[in-house]
Amino acid sequence: MTLDALRARFAPTRGYLNAATCGLPVAGTVAALVDGVERWSRAEHDLADYDAAVAASRAAFARIVGVPTSDVAVAAQTAALVGMVATSLPAGAEVLTVEGDFTSVTYPFLVRTDLRVRAVPLAELAHRIGPSTDVVAFSLVQSYDGAIADTDAVVEAARRVGALTVADLTQAAGWLPVDATRFDVTVTSAYKWLCAPRGVTFLTAGPQARDRLRPVHANWYAGADVWSSVYGHDLRLADDSRRFDLSPAWLCWLGATPALEAFADELAGPVPDAVRGHDVALADALRAGLDLEPAGSAIVSLPDPDGSGGARLARAGLRAAARGGCARLSFHVRNDDDDVAAAVEALRG
Known part of the structure; x- marks a missing residue:
């Protein structure tokens, strides 16, 4: 494309x-949503179609940000995913954030009163990462003014001290080429620059980062086999990042697939x-x-x-x-x- x-x-x-x-x-999103609602109204909707849309959207997003599909989890809002990261931290952990960042990135850490949360200017973020820093949480592109974080400096400084990097790509993915493998965890709401319906959000986490996160929202859709995980006490979560999935708002994902595939074709192209x-x-x-x-x-x-x-x-x-x-x-x-x-x-x- x-x-x-x-x-x-x-x-x-x-x-x-x-x-x-x-x-x-995109036109395909409008058509998919209209068709989805009409089929629903006629009792012709099929849950398999919804699952296929989630799978296709997951794969397209993986292409956009350059990660394996197995690293991608789905959800409805950014804050729920950041909250999972915050809940996974031990008491006393130090979290470095950016002054004036979007509150879906900052509030989930701040409500944990047993964490040490510091806010610094974006331009100083890399320089303020130190031996006591456990997590660096920031928007790659700031919602307020469009300022772009110095990814190279932040990632290098965080790796020196073993700090987890959590990057919100919501204001970046869709116009700014992103390599999500550079961060331990990313979160992205796709209804802005990726033009999906609101209610379509992604997390990426590689194998090492997955081991540091607690799937506090564990539910049937995070099961190793989704439709065999709807009842009972036998915990059978997926081995990959799907273990962090939240049950999707299905109609949103019908509309997401055409948009995400269109951007994947462009952003992952030559x-x-x-x-x-x-x-x-x-x-x-x-x-x-x-x-x-x-x-x-x-x-x-x-x-x-x-x-x-x-x-x-x-x-x-x-x-x-x-x-x-x-x-x-x-x-x-x-x-x-x-x-x-x-x-x-x-x-x-």
Whole structure:
């Protein structure tokens, strides 16, 4: 698949600059969801179809982030997976986090009052990892402003002291090429840049990391054989990362498969940087139009304490987000130069 072919899978839209909040569906997702609901309404739904969609989505996501399918677990929300990591830690463990990070990454650790949780600026994250650090938990791309963590420095520093790395890829996977094998654990909600329905979330954990996690959400879908694990007391969890699966919201996964397979074809193809190149070029063009330096991120966050910038965008028919006293604009596959020009005109007006 080429970038143009991927773009063609989306309905033509104008002025939607909000992928960092919620991605737009590919045509295949819309068709799959409509068909799924209609079959459900006629009592023609088949649980085997739902399981097949989960399996196909799992495999596509594994391709996107470069891990074996056996390393991927499925869930509905990021916080549940981060919470599993937090629950797996011994009392007194030190967790290093990022100031202002998304709370689905920080709150699960903070509610454990017997953990030592420290927050540091993103730019200092690698330098603040020390011998007492047990876990480094951070978003690879910050939701607030699109800042990108220095993966090389963080991973190298964590490995020196044996700290577990937990990376939230929610604001990265889909536009920023990611090699999830570099981290011990990753979590990703796929409804933003990967354009799946909300309720589709993934965890990755290799064999060594799996041994450090406790499957506190153990349930029938995490069984070695799913449909033989629905009753009883004989604990038969999967040997691989499926042991961390949460029971899926089935209809969501019908819609996820077309989106994830489309992105897998593009991001795992011969030109994996094509989406990043497209998205970042548009974001940096906006920054240039506002006399700002390029930042190399698909997300642009502009100070907007009184909301006037967001109001001008809305009056111009442009969809963006208000986050933390800023107007946040995010550019993805369906956006083009006309969207940038419209945003520049609105914000300068």
